[in-house]
Amino acid sequence: xxSLHYVNxxxxxxxxxxxxxxxxxxxxxxxLASAAIAQTKQEYRFxxxxxxxxxxxxxxxxxAISVRPGSASQIVVTATLKSDKVEVDRQQNGNRIExxxxxxxGADQQTGQIDYELLIPPDATLNLRSSTGPLSVERLQGxxxxxxxxxxxxxxxxxxxxxxxxxxRGPITLTNVRNGHVEIASISGDVHLKAVTGPVxxxxxxxxxxxxxxxxxxxxxxxxxxxxxxxxxxxxxDVSADFSAHSVLGRVQNDFPLQPKQHSRxxxxxxxxxxxxxxxxxxxxxxxxxxxxxxxxxx
Amino acid sequence: xxxxxxxxxxPELLDGAPDGALPGGLEAHVKSCPACSDLVSDxxxxxxxxxxxxxxxxxxxxxxxxxxxxxxxxxxxxxxxxSVPTxSVPTxRDPESAPxxxxxxPTSSRRRWTSTARWLAPxxxxxxxxxxxxxxxxxxxxxxxxxxPAAAVTAQTxxxxxxxVTPAAPVSAPAPQQLAQKSDKPTGAIRPAVEPEPSTxxxxxxxxxxxxxxxxxxxxxxxxxxxxxxxRETQAYVDRNPGDADxxxxxxxxxxxxxLLYQIALxxxx
Numbered sequence: 001x002x003s004l005h006y007v008n009x010x011x012x013x014x015x016x017x018x019x020x021x022x023x024x025x026x027x028x029x030x031x032l033a034s035a036a037i038a039q040t041k042q043e044y045r046f047x048x049x050x051x052x053x054x055x056x057x058x059x060x061x062x063x064a065i066s067v068r069p070g071s072a073s074q075i076v077v078t079a080t081l082k083s084d085k086v087e088v089d090r091q092q093n094g095n096r097i098e099x100x101x102x103x104x105x106g107a108d109q110q111t112g113q114i115d116y117e118l119l120i121p122p123d124a125t126l127n128l129r130s131s132t133g134p135l136s137v138e139r140l141q142g143x144x145x146x147x148x149x150x151x152x153x154x155x156x157x158x159x160x161x162x163x164x165x166x167x168x169r170g171p172i173t174l175t176n177v178r179n180g181h182v183e184i185a186s187i188s189g190d191v192h193l194k195a196v197t198g199p200v201x202x203x204x205x206x207x208x209x210x211x212x213x214x215x216x217x218x219x220x221x222x223x224x225x226x227x228x229x230x231x232x233x234x235x236x237x238d239v240s241a242d243f244s245a246h247s248v249l250g251r252v253q254n255d256f257p258l259q260p261k262q263h264s265r266x267x268x269x270x271x272x273x274x275x276x277x278x279x280x281x282x283x284x285x286x287x288x289x290x291x292x293x294x295x296x297x298x299x
Numbered sequence: 300x301x302x303x304x305x306x307x308x309x310p311e312l313l314d315g316a317p318d319g320a321l322p323g324g325l326e327a328h329v330k331s332c333p334a335c336s337d338l339v340s341d342x343x344x345x346x347x348x349x350x351x352x353x354x355x356x357x358x359x360x361x362x363x364x365x366x367x368x369x370x371x372x373x374x375x376x377x378x379x380x381x382s383v384p385t386x387s388v389p390t391x392r393d394p395e396s397a398p399x400x401x402x403x404x405p406t407s408s409r410r411r412w413t414s415t416a417r418w419l420a421p422x423x424x425x426x427x428x429x430x431x432x433x434x435x436x437x438x439x440x441x442x443x444x445x446x447x448p449a450a451a452v453t454a455q456t457x458x459x460x461x462x463x464v465t466p467a468a469p470v471s472a473p474a475p476q477q478l479a480q481k482s483d484k485p486t487g488a489i490r491p492a493v494e495p496e497p498s499t500x501x502x503x504x505x506x507x508x509x510x511x512x513x514x515x516x517x518x519x520x521x522x523x524x525x526x527x528x529x530x531r532e533t534q535a536y537v538d539r540n541p542g543d544a545d546x547x548x549x550x551x552x553x554x555x556x557x558x559l560l561y562q563i564a565l566x567x568x569x
Binding site for chain 1: 512518522525526529532533536543545546548549552553555556559560562563566567
């Protein structure tokens with residue numbers, strides 16, 4: 001008898017649970033559906049001359065921009081609008097294409113958001129700007145300029161182009177960027193450079209940290225500087241570079257046996273500076289901080 | 300007279316009238332229109348500060364050429380012959396001696412700046428120039444860095460020859476007594492305990508960002524405070540170690556950071 005009562009209670013419990021689950025599922029579905037209705041996806045296609053100098057700019061106050069390589073003669077822009085308080089302005093002048101988010105009355109960070117996905121010719125010149133980001137670019141070969149206040153910036157597998165990035169506090173990551181002229185500036189964002197080489201690689205951050213993981217290539221000029229942020233370079237033992245590091249008020253640390261140079265533009269200060277060469281000194285590496293710590297570590 | 304007509308002719312009128320006097324019709328409109336009144340105030344301020352800059356020492360012509368090239372490259376200005384002017388860039392040179400002055404133009408509807416934002420671009424450029432001026436004109440008795448002698452540098456010697464801070468260089472060096480308070484750390488970081496009054500440009504910056512959402516505004520305020528603290532700290536160090544080329548470069552970098560902050564704010568506000 002007791003066991004029958006127990007079975008009944010179990011059955012009731014399961015029914016109630018099932019009912020609750022159904023209600024929750026319906027509510028969630030309704031929410032998702034309404035969100036999907038509010039969100040609009042638009043696609044634009046632009047035809048450009050193959051092998052032409054194509055220039056593309058995307059400017060949005062709020063939202064993500066993601067760019068990947070596509071056809072050499074066509075640009076495909078997919079814009080996801082989060083509400084009807086924002087619209088896409090677009091303009092093509094020959095091989096120059098401008099895309100911009102246009103905020104309407106009453107738009108805010110949520111309703112004014114547009115996320116862009118672009119497929120572009122791999123060697124196109126690209127200008128991206130978004131206050132919130134994130135901004136991501138991959139597998140391109142043209143010149144890139146990315147700007148964003150708080151935007152997280154991620155650039156990977158890029159060759160040959162100039163790469164210019166500016167943020168206020170958004171962190172910046174470059175991975176596998178080869179033979180590029182790289183210039184990065186951030187006020188307080190961290191900068192991560194992994195396998196980044198080129199004739200000129202410069203990174204400056206005020207209070208952000210700079211991490212470099214790579215071999216400094218051959219024949220490049222690398223300069224990393226911060227005000228209060230730390231600088232850390234992780235390099236292989238067979239690196240070939242002429243190092244010069246100085247922190248005005250911070251400490252420095254070096255894992256490498258450096259060959260001393262005859263002359264240096266600053267006097268050696270134990271614990272605050274080091275300089276010298278490793279290998280054939282193919283690249284020049286300058287590390288500077290006002291009060292941050294500088295570390296050159298062997299991988 | 301409409302606001303757009305005022306915007307079109309105002310820069311030339313102000314340049315032509317050193318005392319900033321306006322014709323009667325224009326004056327009446329400006330008095331009745333808060334937006335135009337703000338615009339006139341902004342332009343007068345920029346023009347007067349530009350003249351004061353000129354009065355101290357004018358940077359080399361190549362500095363202006365570079366700034367113009369940079370603004371042109373970014374599409375912020377174009378030649379007057381090919382575009383409709385809205386507001387002229389304040390130049391330090393005598394207007395009569397400048398043959399073809401660059402003019403800011405809107406490149407699209409998004410580029411129509413609000414009156415509070417208009418001052419930011421020239422101020423950012425002026426800031427960079429001022430930073431460059433301050434760094435490059437500091438006396439540098441020796442280029443190789445000397446090991447800092449001395450606790451005595453701050454403890455006994457007040458900061459000599461304060462930097463000639465121009466109106467466009469909004470961050471002033473800390474007072475000698477503030478440095479002296481830190482005399483136990485002769486070459487160390489010096490952050491004045493008391494935050495100085497914001498400069499005119501900073502006040503305008505804060506006023507401009509006050510239109511943004513509270514959290515965004517707080518972010519910009521904090522960033523400005525941090526950058527100013529960096530400038531003050533580095534300036535104090537350079538004052539005590541004028542031969543330290545690296546420190547001077549850090550000071551220049553700090554000014555560039557501030558210019559970058561202004562630029563990012565401009566992008567946000569427009």
